[in-house]
Amino acid sequence: MTNDDREDARRGDQEGARWRGNRPAPGLGPGLGGLLDGLPESGRGTRTGQEQESRGAAPGNPFRRPLHEPETPPEPPRPEPEAAPPARPEQSEKQPPAPFAKTSAPPDPAPAAPVNEPRFNVIPFRGGPRDTGAQQPEPQQPEPQAGQTHPAQAGPRQPAPADPAHADENPITTEPKQSDNVHAHEAAAPLPEPQHTGPQQRAEPEETQAPEEDRPRSVRAAPAPSGDAWGHGGHAFDDAERAAVYRAIRERRDVRAGFRPDPVPADVLTRVLEAAHQAPSVGHTQPWDFLVVEDRELRSRVRDLARDERDTRSRARPGPRAHAFSGLKVEAVLESPLNIAVTVDPSRGAHGAGRHSRPASYSAALAVENLWLAARAEGLGVGWVAVTDEREVAGALELPSHLEVVAYLCVGYVEEFPTEPELGLGGWAKGRPLSWAVHRDRYGRRGLPGHEPTTLLEETIAAIGALNARAVEEARDRQARMTKPQGSLGLLEEVSVQLAGLAGECPPPVPEPAAVAVFAGDHGVYAQGVTSWPQEVTAQMVQNFLDGGAVVNAFAEQVGAEVTVVDVGVVGDLPGAAGLLPRKVARGTADFTQGPAMTRDQALQALEGGVEVARDLVSAGNRCLVTGDMGIGNTTPAAALVCAFTGADPSVATGRGTGVDDATYENKVNVVRRALEANPVDPEDPIGTLAALGGLEHAALAGFILGGAALRVPVLLDGVIAGSAALVAAAVSPESMSACFAGHRSAEPGHGVALEHLGLTPLVDLSMRLGEGSGALLALPLLQGSARALRNVATFDTAGVSTAR
């Protein structure tokens, strides 16, 4: 085969070129241009008619087939076809079709579609897309007049009206979407706004209430969407009381600093303790005790324990996390006027109802929450010192040996209550929207009350949008004004522009901290002799990752990234360990030379598993997601996916993986060819194709990419396994590529084919072929450097440097 023949097989295919037309048009710098070009000046986004179509029920929609179809069992194994001879160009008429080569004509020029901005379910960055026009500022609420209820006390907000600009964007659910800039949890509870004045105008106790028409207007039942505002049965609190309850819940904070030394009056403290003591307890055992600690000597002991523990843990954390951890304040133990240790006696009421199944600490935790809410209502701050080992605290407090410490709390009046949870303000973690946590009837059927349940995948795809045009423009403009010759940062300039467009702000946040997720799975095609390594190496390497002994650990440590390993399909059992997410969908895939590798449901489960991992890592405060993989034999399904999605011939897309001899390589090419023949794929069904030809880690990686894109967090791709998963993600949602950066180009030839097809330019090209996330982690500082340059480098005007003549 000549080079020209190869080129023909890979690229000359007209149909392949047509499918490529479905992705954003290339045009900017090498590779990245495809993602950034075509952003209309109007800043109304890039969604083409065709892309719109791909979200709806129109022809060309990858979801013409429902995502969750009734399961049909894979066909029974077919007799093994005769081994095909090695691929030769003259046999091209026998080659399997390139299904995704046939799907689409080139997109129409971008019409004035809405700007794609963070929206429903997107966790906005702090200081995020506000200035892009993407997020409308909260309407200014007038300060309450005397006797009026402040809007902040008014209970959960009404659902925001659907944003007409996006009203048609989710063809899968029929429910109106919530406004982009409203967190689902903020808009969730449909309480009517209070109509009355203040807590002093309380409703009469229930039994003495006047007839409705005789009550003051302020406490009359407000018309409510369902039932009356007094609640069905008339037992609800009045509006002001409910608002107060919800306010205490909403404004409770874990206060770490800013305690005032003023003493807490005895009556106030007693009320707060009384509230704690009224907590529900399993079997009404009330297993708690409250040790009020004012003695400075005792408190100093606990403070020292907390400080030592914090410093030890901070040293064990990767770079940016260590910094954040070392900033955790423990001084509140002494700054606050008193501490309360909530203890539990596990032996109390051991024969009580329900105690066999619920440990006493459950009840004590409820007492802590009651205490916390009552304290908030009294204007008292509470900080839970959670960094310490509770047994050591018990020792420091000289507790009787049958008692355990459930919580150690700092209590006192405070300078202020933080507006948001402090860990959120410090970039440690972001709250999960309520809609992520509510399932209907069956786990996975997500939907808030009153909304049609949807799947995680549908919701994720609906949330993905293109780059923010205004931020892209600002970043380009700034690049041109920075104190350097234009273009001198090469590809990094476009990388920074893409980061800005993704974040919806210029300069964009530096993508740190980063987390690498290594998705691990095994493969039925292993039986076809496609690799020279034993299958058990997958599980053994997972253990190595968890023990910190692999290349991914070394490279992750270097760049301060956290390593998470996700078992989506390892054959063997993996013992539970910190850093391992057990998300096994199956014990490996089926042999795809005999039929589909996975059922559709398995592929969907793995995809959604990947989305969840992305969500959780971003909720944990990560600002960059790095892909990793582990799976003996997984370069074979990767090659098959590359062939299916790009039209490349197996002889072009297949490589030697971990390293195989010539005979094994010939066989591997043949196996890929047979797999494509055994699984005729529907060009309009990318998920069916994934199920037929992919692996569980490929599916999870595709979900991980989609999940990152929906949250507008950069996804740094590793090698050929990630590249093949990105082909799936792009077929499902072309705009998801706006979040993707190719960390490196692997030596595996299918990776180059995939990257070219996707229009991604690798940041590093070191002939590596390890996987695990190794190549992407080496590229992480480049991604971060591009954002740092845009943030930190002075412009010609501010630095007083002359521009070129």
Ligand SMILES: O=C(O)c1ccc[n+]([C@@H]2O[C@H](COP(=O)([O-])O)[C@@H](O)[C@H]2O)c1
């Ligand atoms: O990332 C790549 O491009 C890459 C290229 C070759 C091999 N690998 C890794 O090697 C394993 C699969 O190789 P193989 O030969 O068993 O298919 C799997 O664990 C991959 O992470 C990874």
Ligand SMILES: Cc1cc2nc[nH]c2cc1C
């Ligand atoms: C040892 C080994 C380490 C790996 N890391 C990723 N894939 C791998 C494959 C093998 C065989």
